[in-house]
Amino acid sequence: MSRLQTTPSGWKLTTLGTFIDFKNGINADKNAYGSGTEFVNVMDIFKRNFIKKCNILGKVEITEKQKAEYSVKYGDILFNRTSEVPDEIAFSSVYLDETEITFGGFVIRGRQKKELLDPLFAGYCFNNSSIRREMIRRSQGVVRANIGQKDLNKVPILIPPKDEQKKIASVLALWDNAIAKTEALIAAKEKQFEGLTQKLFKPNHSWKPYRLAELFDNRKESNNTDLPLISITRDKGVIPHSETNRKDNSSEDKSKYLRIHPNDIGYNTMRMWQGVSALSGIDGIVSPAYTICIPKKIVDPEFIAFLFKTKPMIHKFYRYSQGLTSDTWNLKFHHFCEVKAEIPDIETQVEIAQILNTAKHEIDLIKKTLEQYRSQKRGLMQKLLTGEWQVTSAQPAAEGELQDRTKENVA
Template structure:
């Protein structure tokens, strides 16, 4: 059975309350003047800022980037371990954290003290589930949005029986651990890929050929003008509009989730084909390029190059991400300031680079592609875990799904 409460429709065993009725809401305090050496950059007390609370998704605050002096500690609000905090100003408001250290809290942080009938971890997860609601509904603003103590205090919160609260927090904590483990595996795989690219794309590590013999042929220097041809085909507005992204390759513009800001007249948009590489003419010095697995048209802000039979397209796409070559792109870019630097094909084609045989290129591309597939699988697993946790929070924190309490 359910009943209506200030916190919505809840199971009969649950009650609804306002945050101010289950705890005391206070705001942190910052020594003034800000940055004074009398108070800051000391070694007496950890100094918690909004940046410390929002730099990770961890439940607990275990350290801070800066410290207060003893004089500074006398001009802030000191929190004890176990205190529930909530960022209350700026674009990153509404982020909760449980402090596991004694620290000072600045005035961009609110604290929920003396929780009565509410488990700290349960309150953390409930506030975490409401972060976007805080930003969009409760404290929106054109200037500096602010979630003051009154707004926090008047916010409703469901109050299940304490044993059920603890069980809910325990279940969600298990999901958090799975997410953290997957994030670590993903980060490790990404680092391993970087090291692998450096070893293979520079010839420091040679692979085995199809006969099990290690490649040993000398790498030869080629001008890019001999390896790539520029594709300049326009007037194909019958083809789908594509977007070249830094991390997700070439995608259909409609799938990006971003507003279409392209010109209505697409007669000058450039055709890109499968196995072409498109690069941002004004951002190639930042490594902005992608191999296309689609045919379509892209903004004329991109240069489209087609690999010849002397270079493996997948190998070339990875090579264009190699930091040493990205630096060469930077050196060959033209323009007075970074906002106008550009690498048009006329300058791109003059760049020379050492490449192995086409057979070795294909082997290298296959190995790096396998590493990419592993990263993609981990990213998909991570996204799924986060989505499942979000759905689980919605059910558990509102009583729509009950848990067994032993």
């Protein structure tokens, strides 16, 4: 259960079934959904560690008897019992509201027979990597992963004393608050960035219309297999393929792969209408799924990269990407060349790109801070939920009072 080879003093090692009753949710007629009692579904559990009535969007019409049988009360722990992949099985969320609601058929309710877990602590303890491994290991299914009540009954759990549970929950809540505030800040900054982009890319009388054929050449240079394979993404730009979660194509024949140079604009030939384009800052090779464009001297590459992300341009790419059938989307270079765009002189382009790069850099720094908070929280959870670290103060994060139990002689 833990990197500690012994159970920390005062902690209890048991299994979930010894103190929790599990029950599958209700499966109502399809016409019953849309009004009635709030019910928890799988997506509600994926979104948060804790749920309140105001967070629930789904409703279902059920009888009073069903409401009693499938009730969700304060402190109940809800698990998703099915998922597309094993890694997403049995995520949990704790209900923290006094109003009783209900829960759907793809959810398992856990209700404590003996209240060994503080509800706030329960919102975190099931995210412990040791418990997650046990749940994933016990899941079954070929097409979809499933976990049942009997499987959850056997999952081992290490439970600290109640007072330490409260301290652990208070520490992790500090990180949750920091993460939530940072996420809100990012959302606000991205909204500001969108407004700034719309303002800066609003053409005036000095902007001139061009066909993209006048602004770009098509790079068809064959690959050099000594160069790294790279990918073009909508959010992260041009990055090494190894940094994506896509399959490894290292063994494939790359005779048709293309070179991409710094300052080239690459786009996904079938996804340009979704905004999948970026300016390259590295040398590499790309698969035939991409088209490589070389900006001419009258355009600033960074300005163009931002322009291609604007809604008016994406709408134009959308129109030119439509194929002969409704399920065909393909922006070949000759179609790309027919798209029209208005641009200012090169000096103005550079100025606009600098302003947007500064704003984007600020957002990127905040996103790095968010990742640091998330990483710190994951590390803290592993230490605190296994008893390797002990909270010695009610406000340990502010005072730095976390004690490493591995240095103690724990019985």
